[in-house]
Amino acid sequence: xxxxxxxxxxxxxxxxxxxxxxxxxxxxxxxxxxxxxxxxxxxxxxxxxxxxxxxxxxxxxxxxxxxxxxxxxxxxxxxxxxxxxxxxxxxxxxxxxxxxxxxxxxxxxxxxxxxxxxxxxxxxxxxxxxxxxxxxxxxxxxxxxxxxxxxxxxxxxxxxxxxxxxxxxxxxxxxxxxxxxxxxxx
Numbered sequence: 001x002x003x004x005x006x007x008x009x010x011x012x013x014x015x016x017x018x019x020x021x022x023x024x025x026x027x028x029x030x031x032x033x034x035x036x037x038x039x040x041x042x043x044x045x046x047x048x049x050x051x052x053x054x055x056x057x058x059x060x061x062x063x064x065x066x067x068x069x070x071x072x073x074x075x076x077x078x079x080x081x082x083x084x085x086x087x088x089x090x091x092x093x094x095x096x097x098x099x100x101x102x103x104x105x106x107x108x109x110x111x112x113x114x115x116x117x118x119x120x121x122x123x124x125x126x127x128x129x130x131x132x133x134x135x136x137x138x139x140x141x142x143x144x145x146x147x148x149x150x151x152x153x154x155x156x157x158x159x160x161x162x163x164x165x166x167x168x169x170x171x172x173x174x175x176x177x178x179x180x181x182x183x184x185x186x
Contacts, residue, residue: 077114138176144169 148169151162 138172141169141172141176144172 144165148162148165151165152159155161
C-alpha cells in the first residue's frame with residue numbers, strides 16, 4: 001500500500017478522468033488551461049501580497065484619521081485651557097461667603113493647567129530618582145550574579161556548563177530570603 005509515492009517525482013502530473021457520458025470543452029478553454037503556468041503557491045503568494053497591500057493602506061488611513069482626531073482634541077483642550085470661564089452666580093455667592101483660604105485653594109485649582117501639571121510631575125520624578133536606595137545589594141549576591149553573567153556569556157552555546165555558578169547564585173538568594181524572613185518575624 002505505501003510502496004509508491006503519492007506524487008510523481010518529475011513534478012508534472014496529469015489527471016485523467018473517465019466518465020460514462022462524453023464531456024465536451026471548447027478548444028479555447030482547453031488551450032487557456034494548458035497555457036496557464038500559475039501554480040497554487042504562486043496564486044496564494046499573490047493573494048497574500050494583495051491582502052498585505054490592502055491591509056497596509058487601511059492601516060495608513062486609520063493612522064491618518066487618528067492623527068487628525070488627536071490634533072483636533074489637543075487644539076480643543078488647549079483652547080479650553082486658554083479661555084478663562086466666567087463664574088456662575090452660585091460660584092460668585094459661594095466665593096463671597098467663603099474664607100480667604102478656600103478662595104486661595106479654588107484659585108490654585110483654576111490655575112492648574114496641563115503644562116503646569118506636567119512640569120510638576122517631571123520635578124517629582126527627578127526628586128524621586130535623586131533619592132538613595134534604602135538598601136544596597138549584598139556584595140556576595142552581586143558577585144555571584146556577575147559570575148553567572150560572565151559564564152553565560154563565555155558559554156553562550158552551552159549554558160548548561162554554568163550549573164555551578166547558578167547553584168552558587170541560588171544559594172546566595174536563599175540565604176538573603178532566609179535573613180529577610182528572620183528579620184520580619186523578629
